[in-house]
Amino acid sequence: MTIENIYRNRTMNEITEGDVGQTLKVAGWVENIRDHGGVSFIDLRDMYGVLQVVMRDTSLLDGITKEDCVSIEGIIEHRDEETYNPKIPTGTIELEAKTVEILGKVYKQIPFEIQTSKETREDVRLKYRYLDLRNKKVKDNMIFRSQVISYLRQKMTEMGFLEIQTPILCASSPEGARDYIVPSRKFKGKFYALPQAPQQYKQLLMVSGFDKYFQIAPCFRDEDARADRSPGEFYQLDFEMSFATQEDVFKIGEEVLSATFEKFAPEGAVVTQAPYPIISYKQAMLEFGTDKPDLRNPLRIIDLTDFFQRCTFKPFHGKTVRAINVHKKLSKGQHEKMLKFAQSIGMGGLGYLEILEDMSYKGPIDKFIPDDMKGEIAELAGLQPGDTIFFIADVEELAASFAGQIRVELGNRLDLNEKNAFRFCYINDFPMYEYDKESKKIIFTHNPFSMPQGGLEALNEKDPLDILAYQYDIVCNGIELSSGAVRNHDMKIMVKAFEIAGYTEDDLKEKFGALYNAFQFGAPPHAGMAPGVDRMIMLLRNEDNIREIIPFPMNGNAQDLMCGAPGEVTEQQLREVHIKVRQ
Missing domain, CATH: 2.40.50.140 (Nucleic acid-binding proteins)
Incomplete structure (x- = not known):
C-alpha cells in the first residue's frame, strides 16, 4: 500500500x-x-x-x-x-x-544571508551552523563527506577487512596527547577516558584471531586546533592486519587511498600511482626540512655543510649549512620579500648567489668562495646560468626547519607548485627514541607499541638514539594523512623497549595491562595504520580549514558555540560522580 x-x-x-x-x-x-x-x-x-x-x-x-x-x-x-x-x-x-x-515560520531575523554564509564571520556561522548548512556549498561538503566514507567502507570490505566497533569509554593512556576523562558514578574517584585512537583494542583484536579489522573510528584528543586539525574529535580509517609486514600495509594504504582520490578528486587531477615514493625520516629532514613534505614543490634542499667549512665565510663555520637552488632569477623586490620572510621565522638573514651567463657568481657570499672551489659548488648544487641559490645556516635542527620553511615559501611565492595534483609518499624509519630536554631523559618519539628495527638485539646493544622503528606516515601535499607501525607483539622486546623509556615491567602491567597479558597468549605479528578521514576530505574539497568539512565543528578554542559546550553542570550531577570543582 x-x-x-x-x-x-x-x-x-x-x-x-x-x-x-x-x-x-x-x-x-x-x-x-x-x-x-x-x-x-x-x-x-x-x-x-x-x-x-x-x-x-x-x-x-x-x-x-x-x-x-x-x-x-x-x-x-x-x-x-x-x-x-x-x-x-x-x-x-x-x-x-x-x-x-x-x-x-521564521520568527527571528536571520543572522546572515544563507547564499553568502561562507563570507560571514566564523563564530557567527558556527553559532547558527544549522542555518550555515543550508548554504549549497556547505551542504555539498557534507554530502561529499558521506559519499567518501561510504566508499571507504565499501573498499575496505571488498579487500577482506571486517568492520568492528571498539569502545568509546576506555582506560586513560599515559602516552600521546591529552585525554578527555569521564568520571565514574559507580566507582568513586575513578575515571574513564575517551579513546585517542583504538590502538590497544585493534591490537587485541589481532590477538583474538581477527585477521583484518577496520572501522571509521572516532578519536578524541584534548589538543589545540590548527587549520588541519579539529580540536576535540576527529575520524580516521583505522585498520590493522595480522601476519603483515610494513610492505603489506603500504600496499593496502596505496590501494584504498589511490582509489578514493581517483574517484573523488576534481576533474583532471593527477593522483600518485602505486607504489608511492618511500622517503626515510632522515632523508625527508635533509631534502625537505620536514617529515611532511609537499612533493608538488619541485625544490629540494641540499647539504653544503662540509663545503662551507672549507671556505672563508666565518658566519657559516661550525654550523649546518643547507641550500636551495631555484632555476630562476629573482627581482630585487622578490629578494627583499624573501629576506623579510626569513627574518619573520627567526633567521638572521638569507644568503644567496645569482648564477650569471658565464657561470660567474653575483651576490653577498661570492667573495668568500675561493675561485678553485666555485666549480665544486656548481657541481654539488647543479647550478646553471640564470639560477639563484639560497643558503641557510644554523644548528642542525634549526637549519633543517628554516630550510623547509624557505622551500615552501619559494614554492608558493614563485608559483612553482604542481597544480591540481595529489602527491603521496610514505615517510618511514622514524627514530624509536628521542632525548627530552625538559625531563632530561630518553622518551618514545612516537608510538610506544612499535617494533624496533633489529628487535631485542638492537635494544640491548645500540645507543637508543640510533635505534629506528618500523613506523611510517602517509603524507599528501604536505599534510600528514596517516601514521602507522609494525606493532611490537613480543613480550621480551616490549619490556626492554619500555625499560629504555623509563618504565618498569610493573609500570607496563599497570598502564597497559590488557596488552601485557594478551601478548603472553600467542600474539601474531601485526601492523596497521589510520588515515585521517577529515583531512582526506579537506584535501579533496580544496578547503583550507578542516572545519569546513565537519557538520558540527567546535571553534578553534574547542567550544561548541551552537550548543554551549563546554558548559556548567549542576551540583547534583557533580555529587553523583564524586567531583568537587576547584575555584
Whole structure:
C-alpha cells in the first residue's frame, strides 16, 4: 500500500520538463522572493535543488518571508524562454502555485544571508551552523563527506577487512596527547577516558584471531586546533592486519587511498600511482626540512655543510649549512620579500648567489668562495646560468626547519607548485627514541607499541638514539594523512623497549595491562595504520580549514558555540560522580 506524503510528492531533482501540466506538491525553504506587482516569484529550495514558483494570485504570498519552510501545490508549466535559468536543472520550468501552507515560520531575523554564509564571520556561522548548512556549498561538503566514507567502507570490505566497533569509554593512556576523562558514578574517584585512537583494542583484536579489522573510528584528543586539525574529535580509517609486514600495509594504504582520490578528486587531477615514493625520516629532514613534505614543490634542499667549512665565510663555520637552488632569477623586490620572510621565522638573514651567463657568481657570499672551489659548488648544487641559490645556516635542527620553511615559501611565492595534483609518499624509519630536554631523559618519539628495527638485539646493544622503528606516515601535499607501525607483539622486546623509556615491567602491567597479558597468549605479528578521514576530505574539497568539512565543528578554542559546550553542570550531577570543582 502506498501512503501519499502530505507535504510533498516530488523532490526538486525529480521534477523535469516531462512533468509540464502535472499538479505536484513540493516542500522546502523560501530562498528568494521577488514581487513584480501583479505577479510574484519564489525560489524554493530543498536538499536536492531549487525550483521557481510563480504566484499569479499574489495573496498566496501574504505572511511569507525568506527561509520560511513551506509546502506548495500547483501546476508545472514551461517558463517564458527569455526567463530560462541555465544555472539550475529546473531552469526551463516553474510551478504555478495554487495553495501554500507554512510548515515552519521564521520568527527571528536571520543572522546572515544563507547564499553568502561562507563570507560571514566564523563564530557567527558556527553559532547558527544549522542555518550555515543550508548554504549549497556547505551542504555539498557534507554530502561529499558521506559519499567518501561510504566508499571507504565499501573498499575496505571488498579487500577482506571486517568492520568492528571498539569502545568509546576506555582506560586513560599515559602516552600521546591529552585525554578527555569521564568520571565514574559507580566507582568513586575513578575515571574513564575517551579513546585517542583504538590502538590497544585493534591490537587485541589481532590477538583474538581477527585477521583484518577496520572501522571509521572516532578519536578524541584534548589538543589545540590548527587549520588541519579539529580540536576535540576527529575520524580516521583505522585498520590493522595480522601476519603483515610494513610492505603489506603500504600496499593496502596505496590501494584504498589511490582509489578514493581517483574517484573523488576534481576533474583532471593527477593522483600518485602505486607504489608511492618511500622517503626515510632522515632523508625527508635533509631534502625537505620536514617529515611532511609537499612533493608538488619541485625544490629540494641540499647539504653544503662540509663545503662551507672549507671556505672563508666565518658566519657559516661550525654550523649546518643547507641550500636551495631555484632555476630562476629573482627581482630585487622578490629578494627583499624573501629576506623579510626569513627574518619573520627567526633567521638572521638569507644568503644567496645569482648564477650569471658565464657561470660567474653575483651576490653577498661570492667573495668568500675561493675561485678553485666555485666549480665544486656548481657541481654539488647543479647550478646553471640564470639560477639563484639560497643558503641557510644554523644548528642542525634549526637549519633543517628554516630550510623547509624557505622551500615552501619559494614554492608558493614563485608559483612553482604542481597544480591540481595529489602527491603521496610514505615517510618511514622514524627514530624509536628521542632525548627530552625538559625531563632530561630518553622518551618514545612516537608510538610506544612499535617494533624496533633489529628487535631485542638492537635494544640491548645500540645507543637508543640510533635505534629506528618500523613506523611510517602517509603524507599528501604536505599534510600528514596517516601514521602507522609494525606493532611490537613480543613480550621480551616490549619490556626492554619500555625499560629504555623509563618504565618498569610493573609500570607496563599497570598502564597497559590488557596488552601485557594478551601478548603472553600467542600474539601474531601485526601492523596497521589510520588515515585521517577529515583531512582526506579537506584535501579533496580544496578547503583550507578542516572545519569546513565537519557538520558540527567546535571553534578553534574547542567550544561548541551552537550548543554551549563546554558548559556548567549542576551540583547534583557533580555529587553523583564524586567531583568537587576547584575555584
